[in-house]
Amino acid sequence: MSLLEIDGLSIRLPGRDGGKALVEDVSLHVAAGEVVGLAGESGSGKTLTALSVLGMVPHGARTGGEVRFDGRDVLALRPRDLRELRGAQVAMVFQDPTTALHPMLDVGTQITEHLRVHRGISKRAAAARALELLEQVRIPNPAEAVRAYPHRFSGGMKQRIAIAVALACEPRLLIADEPTTALDVTVQAGVLRLLDDLRAQTGMAVLLITHDLGVMNVTSDRLYVMKAGRVVEEGRTREVLAAPGHPYTASLLDALSDPGTAPEGGPDHRSPGVAATGLGG
Ligand SMILES: Nc1ncnc2c1ncn2[C@@H]1O[C@H](COP(=O)(O)OP(=O)(O)OP(=O)(O)O)[C@@H](O)[C@H]1O
Numbered sequence: 001m002s003l004l005e006i007d008g009l010s011i012r013l014p015g016r017d018g019g020k021a022l023v024e025d026v027s028l029h030v031a032a033g034e035v036v037g038l039a040g041e042s043g044s045g046k047t048l049t050a051l052s053v054l055g056m057v058p059h060g061a062r063t064g065g066e067v068r069f070d071g072r073d074v075l076a077l078r079p080r081d082l083r084e085l086r087g088a089q090v091a092m093v094f095q096d097p098t099t100a101l102h103p104m105l106d107v108g109t110q111i112t113e114h115l116r117v118h119r120g121i122s123k124r125a126a127a128a129r130a131l132e133l134l135e136q137v138r139i140p141n142p143a144e145a146v147r148a149y150p151h152r153f154s155g156g157m158k159q160r161i162a163i164a165v166a167l168a169c170e171p172r173l174l175i176a177d178e179p180t181t182a183l184d185v186t187v188q189a190g191v192l193r194l195l196d197d198l199r200a201q202t203g204m205a206v207l208l209i210t211h212d213l214g215v216m217n218v219t220s221d222r223l224y225v226m227k228a229g230r231v232v233e234e235g236r237t238r239e240v241l242a243a244p245g246h247p248y249t250a251s252l253l254d255a256l257s258d259p260g261t262a263p264e265g266g267p268d269h270r271s272p273g274v275a276a277t278g279l280g281g
């Protein structure tokens with residue numbers, strides 16, 4: 001049994017697009033310690049699928065199928081069990097690190113609050129752990145950083161801090177939703193390398209969402225490709241990218257190799273640094 005098993009998931013909003021499903025019959029699984037990629041164009045349902053793992057489907061949505069984490073049906077969990085799941089078992093890192101961090105709380109508090117809510121540990125123990133986490137995500141001078149506010153840090157450093165918050169309770173699954181899209185190309189590689197190191201150190205599984213198949217190529221063991229709410233292709237990343245079975249995957253790859261149609265940022269988007277990270281490889 002996999003750590004995460006999504007089986008025939010559908011998410012439908014009554015009244016929207018004639019009740020059309022936003023996510024339709026999606027099945028995917030992630031084993032403990034595995035890095036799995038979820039790719040697809042904007043609006044294909046990647047984030048909605050990921051949020052379902054945290055039991056966070058849009059208000060009023062009707063769901064079908066099952067989302068099982070460690071054997072438990074997430075969509076049927078009671079609110080208090082969901083709270084325990086979020087953060088302590090499954091953590092999520094979002095695209096934009098500025099919105100993930102509270103602007104008026106110092107960095108140390110953002111980490112320690114999370115720990116105290118989920119772990120109920122003492123202030124002193126939480127403070128020590130915060131320092132350790134900042135060191136782990138390679139924030140220079142952690143003792144000073146815990147007292148600083150988020151605005152002081154660059155985008156890449158903010159994303160490292162957001163990752164530290166996500167890692168605080170040692171989640172068994174980290175969902176990273178386009179964690180490097182908002183960052184400079186040069187910084188992207190560092191953050192991906194960090195995720196890779198952390199995975200190796202902690203043994204956590206990672207579900208990595210990106211529309212950039214160039215990132216996927218070197219980061220994930222296996223890959224799912226979504227289009228219009230459905231999974232259209234899945235398999236070992238290397239094999240899928242070497243010989244895409246679905247024309248849509250091929251067109252995503254073409255968009256990468258043709259600078260004229262490359263997503264966001266043009267030809268430089270595929271940084272050589274990113275290609276050298278080898279997350280999961
Ligand atoms: N809370 C919501 N209420 C209504 N519709 C939503 C909601 N969240 C997402 N949608 C719709 O569901 C579809 C899938 O959205 P989703 O955010 O999962 O796409 P995505 O693949 O993550 O796209 P992107 O790459 O732009 O992040 C889109 O059509 C979107 O407009």
Ligand SMILES: [Mg+2]
Binds near residue numbers: 046048177
């Ligand atoms: Mg998204």
